[in-house]
Amino acid sequence: MNETLTVADGRTQLRMERALAHPAEKVWRALTEPSELSRWFPAAVELDLRLDGPISFTFPDGEDDFVEDPDNTGVIRAFDPPRLLEYTWGVEVLRWELEPTADGCLLTLTATFDDRPGSASFTSGWTICFDALDRVLGGSAVPEKDYAELHEYYVKAYGLDQGEVLDDGSIRFERQLIRPKELVWSVLTGAEAAAIGSTPPAGFVAKGIEPGPVEELTEPTRLAYSSPQGEVAWSLRDGNGGARLVVTQAGPAGEYLAAWHDLIESLAGALINQR
Missing domain, CATH: 3.30.530.20 (START domain)
Structure with missing residues (x-):
């Protein structure tokens, strides 16, 4: 996993890469089919899989990651299967890219948001989700990570303790x-x-x-x-x-x-x- 945290147009941008030993077409299904998403994504997803199609997110038991702005709807802004999917989630933008490699594909997530102090939480959460995705795809040897330890690591790595x-x-x-x-x-x-x-x-x-x-x-x-x-x-x-x-x-x-x-x-x- 490679992570970088930058600023683009005044907003925080988190970029994460994961090399997967699975073909892009298989990973694409896991990114876009609700039944597959339910096995690794942090929320239940309903979407109209087309450019400008609506998308919604539902948390179990009414939980909600967007505490201050609980907007769990969005729209698909880029759609090029099986290479690119970009959509909004409230005010956040999630961009998923797949690039074929000799061993499978490279998955890149670029998340754009305003809550920079929450960056360690987002990175830790997506790291755990990526691991779950890999296990769902067949990477059963991927060990589960501890959220608390991940979070505190990224706080220091990003300088969010300053x-x-x-x-x-x-x-x-x-x-x-x-x-x-x-x-x-x-x-x-x-x-x-x-x-x-x-x-x-x-x-x-x-x-x-x-x-x-x-x-x-x-x-x-x-x-x-x-x-x-x-x-x-x-x-x-x-x-x-x-x-x-x-x-x-x-x-x-x-x-x-x-x-x-x-x-x-x-x-x-x-x-x-x-x-």
């Missing part, structure tokens, strides 16, 4: 996590209780920060407190495959970027073994 210093000197981290926000909150608070007017639990405080009293508290989605080093706010919401964390500190706060990075990555590491 925060940013904004123009006003404040800092901001946006980090996709692998567990739901309720579990993340319990890990952050530990044995301590968060309360308005009290010092925040240690899990919310980076090295070098002198925490003042909690000023905002909505469990399990928001905690903010004052500090001589600048007001700190933690926010959690549903993301792709787990909670999406945003941590901010009012500026000037650039000198604390490394401390917040270490704290957030410690949290992410602790979550791997949590269920």
